[in-house]
Amino acid sequence: MKMKKWLAPVLGLVLIVSPATGAYAAETAPTVKTPASDLRATFDYLLSEHYALAVDTMIKTYDGNKAAPEAAKALDQNAKDMEPAIASIYGEEGGKQFEAIFAPHNAATDDYAQAVKDGDKAAQDAATKEVDKFVNDMAAFLSTATGGKLPEAGAKQALAEHEADVQQVFDQYVAKDYEGAYKTYLAGFEQIFGAGKAISGAIVAQNPDKFDNTKPDTAAADLRSTLTMLGSEHFALATLSMEKGYDGDPDYDYVNWAQDQNTAAFKAAFTSIYGADAGNQFEKLWTTNHINAQADLAAATAAKNTDNEQKDKTRLTNTFANDFGNFLATATDGNLPAKDAVAAVTQHETTVTDTFDKYVSGDYAGSYASYREGYKLMSGIGENLGGAIVTQFPDKFSDTMPTSMPNTGMGDGNQANNNLAIWISLSAIILAGAGFIIFRQQKKQHRQ
Numbered sequence: 001m002k003m004k005k006w007l008a009p010v011l012g013l014v015l016i017v018s019p020a021t022g023a024y025a026a027e028t029a030p031t032v033k034t035p036a037s038d039l040r041a042t043f044d045y046l047l048s049e050h051y052a053l054a055v056d057t058m059i060k061t062y063d064g065n066k067a068a069p070e071a072a073k074a075l076d077q078n079a080k081d082m083e084p085a086i087a088s089i090y091g092e093e094g095g096k097q098f099e100a101i102f103a104p105h106n107a108a109t110d111d112y113a114q115a116v117k118d119g120d121k122a123a124q125d126a127a128t129k130e131v132d133k134f135v136n137d138m139a140a141f142l143s144t145a146t147g148g149k150l151p152e153a154g155a156k157q158a159l160a161e162h163e164a165d166v167q168q169v170f171d172q173y174v175a176k177d178y179e180g181a182y183k184t185y186l187a188g189f190e191q192i193f194g195a196g197k198a199i200s201g202a203i204v205a206q207n208p209d210k211f212d213n214t215k216p217d218t219a220a221a222d223l224r225s226t227l228t229m230l231g232s233e234h235f236a237l238a239t240l241s242m243e244k245g246y247d248g249d250p251d252y253d254y255v256n257w258a259q260d261q262n263t264a265a266f267k268a269a270f271t272s273i274y275g276a277d278a279g280n281q282f283e284k285l286w287t288t289n290h291i292n293a294q295a296d297l298a299a300a301t302a303a304k305n306t307d308n309e310q311k312d313k314t315r316l317t318n319t320f321a322n323d324f325g326n327f328l329a330t331a332t333d334g335n336l337p338a339k340d341a342v343a344a345v346t347q348h349e350t351t352v353t354d355t356f357d358k359y360v361s362g363d364y365a366g367s368y369a370s371y372r373e374g375y376k377l378m379s380g381i382g383e384n385l386g387g388a389i390v391t392q393f394p395d396k397f398s399d400t401m402p403t404s405m406p407n408t409g410m411g412d413g414n415q416a417n418n419n420l421a422i423w424i425s426l427s428a429i430i431l432a433g434a435g436f437i438i439f440r441q442q443k444k445q446h447r448q
Contacts, residue, residue, distance in 0.1 A: 030397040032386040034214035036204045037221040042085055043196035044228055045379045050078050051166065051192045052236040052375070054106070055185060058113035058170045063249075070364035072110050074372060079103055089203060090145050101141055105134035109166060116174055131167075135159045142199065150202035158195050165191055178254035186233070186261055193229045220390045220397040228382025230269065234262050235352070235378050238294055239371060242356045245298030259291060273389060274331055285327055289320040294352070301360055313353055321346040328385065336388035344384070348377055 031037075053075040060068035079102050087095025108130035115123035139156035165188030172181035200216040215221070241255040263286055271279030293315040300308035325342030351374025358367035390397045 030218065030220045030390055030394055030399070032220045032224040032383055032390055034218075034221070035211040036200065036214040036216040037218070037224060039203060039211065040196055040200035040216035040221060040225060041228065041379055041383065043200050044193055044225055045232075045376065046078065046082050046085065047192050047196050048189065048229070048232050049372070049375050050075070050082075051162070051188055052232070053078055054109050054166050055169050055188075056236075056240065057110055058166070059173055061110055061113040062117045062170070062174060064117070065247075066362070067359060067364040067367065070368045072106075073365075074368040075106050075110075076103070077372070079106055094145060097141060101134060101137045105131055105138075108134070112167070113170060116170075131163050135163060142202075146199075146202040146206050149205045150199060154198070158191075158198060161191055162188070162195060173251065176250070178251040179257070181251070182254045182258040186258055189229060189233045193225060197225065218397070219399050220386065223389060223397065224382050224386035226269070226382075227386050228379050230262060230266050231378035231381050232375060234259070234266070235348070235375055237262060238291075238352055239355045239374070242294055242298040242352070243359055245295060246302050246356070246360060248302070256295070263287065263291065270331070273393075278331060281327065285320070285324050289315040289323065293320065297353070297356070301356075316349040316353060317346055321349055328388075332385075332388040332392050335391045336385060340384075344377075344381055348374065348381070351377060 053071065057068065057071040057075050059065075060071050065071075079099070082102065083095045083099045086098040108127045112124060112127035112131070115121075115127055135156055139152050139159055142150050142155045143152035165184060169181050169184045169188065172178070172184060197217060204211050204214075204216055237255060237259045241252070241259060244252045244255055263283065266286065267279045267283045270282040293312050297309060297312035297316070300306075300312055322342055325345045326338050328336050328341040328345075329338035351370055354370040355367050355374060358364070358370060
């Protein structure tokens with residue numbers, strides 16, 4: 001296929017004013033925002049949202065949740081949003097080919113969930129064959145489109161890994177192995193961000209001049225992607241947890257366990273950059289009037305305690321937003337201005353509560369519209385928080401590792417430097433090329 005034009009980023013909504021970055025090619029000025037890193041961010045956003053919605057749709061379909069049809073519609077709209085992104089790279093023909101391959105596999109995952117619910121083994125097998133066909137056809141498409149820069153065997157392995165994650169989460173959920181289901185869910189999030197890195201890397205390698213000879217796998221781009229992954233995972237788990245808390249579902253405690261793992265990963269990230277004191281401060285702020293407030297809001301809503309509902313919403317959109325926004329501004333030495341940080345966190349919390357309120361009221365279409373808005377916002381936060389950190393410590397993200405880190409007043413500078421080097425290395429491993437080097441939390445069981 002002939003590339004007609006390079007990708008116009010689809011992540012249009014910016015939460016926080018980005019720091020000034022200078023020319024892309026300037027090796028002395030690392031930045032999270034380049035044509036190549038924007039391409040990677042686009043795939044990070046769309047592919048990870050697909051993963052979260054696919055799992056959500058299957059679970060809701062199996063449970064007979066009234067929101068299931070709207071979940072499926074949101075999943076379909078995500079696929080439609082991918083088509084123009086592909087078309088902007090490979091032309092209308094390429095976009096149409098992509099859609100023709102991708103859309104049926106979304107339907108197949110929903111069909112599989114319904115077949116399991118109905119005990120229809122023949123329908124299960126038919127859905128599984130459709131998913132297997134998708135893996136083969138999409139791997140061939142990606143390899144051909146990238147001129148072999150993404151080898152077909154590697155693409156097939158990555159796609160098969162993703163589909164195995166989705167099905168295993170669902171199968172474990174059906175078996176009431178909720179701990180296993182959410183361990184797999186977390187592993188699947190890491191894997192799909194690896195896919196975004198692999199695909200964007202192949203496209204950029206195929207057409208380097210179209211991306212100003214920038215790369216999607218710099219230390220700064222890895223930071224942006226890692227923060228986006230943690231933020232997106234948080235949003236997906238937060239909204240899911242509140243719904244399950246309100247409904248009194250049996251896996252509620254396990255969703256909260258997954259949120260705890262996400263909190264621990266975020267804490268490790270802040271510790272690696274700013275030291276142990278900052279990590280502990282982050283955890284306290286993040287938990288008290290954020291994670292705990294979400295659980296309290298779900299409980300108060302279920303109990304029809306309107307006074308507590310309002311108090312808990314205020315904790316989220318006011319107390320936490322102000323406290324955490326100011327924490328980020330202080331940590332980044334003002335590279336992320338307090339006003340912008342508070343506004344961003346407030347907007348995030350508003351989408352979380354709106355998604356939940358509309359779910360409770362039975363406005364499922366509105367709930368998923370808010371969900372998709374809130375999920376997309378996390379990409380902006382990953383970009384702009386990452387940009388503030390890179391601006392603050394440019395020498396740490398120049399793809400060379402100096403031996404000292406400035407003391408920011410947030411903790412031990414030398415400790416932070418050592419931890420940062422470890423964290424960046426781990427991020428590179430975690431996100432290093434879907435299907436090739438992937439951190440796994442547990443062994444996968446192949447479909448029978």
